[in-house]
Amino acid sequence: MQLQTQTRPRLLSVLVMEDRIDAASAIQFKERMRDLTQTADGRVVLDLARVMFLDSSGLGAIVAVKKLLAPDRVLELSGLTPTVEKVFRLTRMDTIFTIHPSHEVAVSHAASA
Amino acid sequence: MRPAPDLDLSVQTLHLVLAADPDSVRDGLARILALPPLTGLSDDDRGTAEVVLAEVLNNIGEHAYAGGAGTVEVTLVPVMAGLDCLVVDQGVTMPGNQPPTGRLTVGPETPVPDLPEGGFGWHLIRVLTQDLAYARIDGCNRLSFTLPNTG
Numbered sequence: 001m002q003l004q005t006q007t008r009p010r011l012l013s014v015l016v017m018e019d020r021i022d023a024a025s026a027i028q029f030k031e032r033m034r035d036l037t038q039t040a041d042g043r044v045v046l047d048l049a050r051v052m053f054l055d056s057s058g059l060g061a062i063v064a065v066k067k068l069l070a071p072d073r074v075l076e077l078s079g080l081t082p083t084v085e086k087v088f089r090l091t092r093m094d095t096i097f098t099i100h101p102s103h104e105v106a107v108s109h110a111a112s113a
Numbered sequence: 114m115r116p117a118p119d120l121d122l123s124v125q126t127l128h129l130v131l132a133a134d135p136d137s138v139r140d141g142l143a144r145i146l147a148l149p150p151l152t153g154l155s156d157d158d159r160g161t162a163e164v165v166l167a168e169v170l171n172n173i174g175e176h177a178y179a180g181g182a183g184t185v186e187v188t189l190v191p192v193m194a195g196l197d198c199l200v201v202d203q204g205v206t207m208p209g210n211q212p213p214t215g216r217l218t219v220g221p222e223t224p225v226p227d228l229p230e231g232g233f234g235w236h237l238i239r240v241l242t243q244d245l246a247y248a249r250i251d252g253c254n255r256l257s258f259t260l261p262n263t264g
Contacts, residue, residue, distance in 0.1 A: 020139075022167060023135040023138065023139075023171040023174075024135035024138070053160075053163060053164075055164065055171065055234075056168055056171075056231065056237060057171065060229075060230040060231045060233065061230075063229070063230050064230045066228070067228060067230070070226065071225070082156070082157065083160035083161075083163065083164065086160065086161070087233075087237065090236070090237055090241070091217065091219075091233045091236060091237065092217060092219055092220060092221075095220065096221065096223070096228060
């Protein structure tokens with residue numbers, strides 16, 4: 001599970017470098033995210049622009065990361081591809097997460113906040 | 114018997130046997146997606162098919178075989194309305210002899226600590242398929258459904 005991070009003041013960006021988060025990789029994703037977020041503070045933006053496929057295990061892992069960060073920190077998402085967007089919408093998880101159209105928008109959102 | 118003509122949809126029927134563990138499901142999905150009849154679908158419908166098949170197959174590995182070894186037979190038949198799917202395994206019967214309802218219990222007001230980390234799979238299967246049917250026959254689970262063409 002390849003994840004690339006960028007740190008800004010009060011903002012950690014995590015870019016998923018894989019094309020899927022599925023039952024075969026969900027546990028590893030969750031563990032890597034827990035490790036990566038431990039040393040930073042502030043918002044976490046997870047960029048999913050390269051992720052073409054997400055199943056219910058992958059979705060559960062993303063929810064788990066949100067719960068790990070709460071209540072002090074939020075997990076936001078960016079760059080949902082069509083199938084990933086569909087999974088979020090049909091499970092109503094699009095109402096639970098702040099979802100930005102792109103990573104750039106997510107970062108500028110932070111700057112104006 | 115003469116071979117079926119190329120235009121006969123039945124020649125695009127795909128039959129695949131795969132192991133039900135997550136890595137084999139991932140590999141099996143990649144093979145299924147690269148072959149007819151899936152290659153004939155729109156990007157949107159292919160995405161839907163991958164989600165549904167991933168949920169069905171991983172559920173079998175996780176529940177019917179409870180994480181142990183087992184195989185699944187997948188048959189995909191293109192029809193006018195979409196794709197008829199039959200998935201057969203030899204694992205334990207479904208609880209209550211029927212597929213789970215997959216009812217979502219989450220909404221915008223759900224507190225973060227109460228958010229579910231699972232239970233999405235059957236909801237996705239049910240909203241994305243039509244004519245879902247389950248039968249336990251001769252020690253096998255037979256789940257059939259149609260993935261509708263949406264264009």
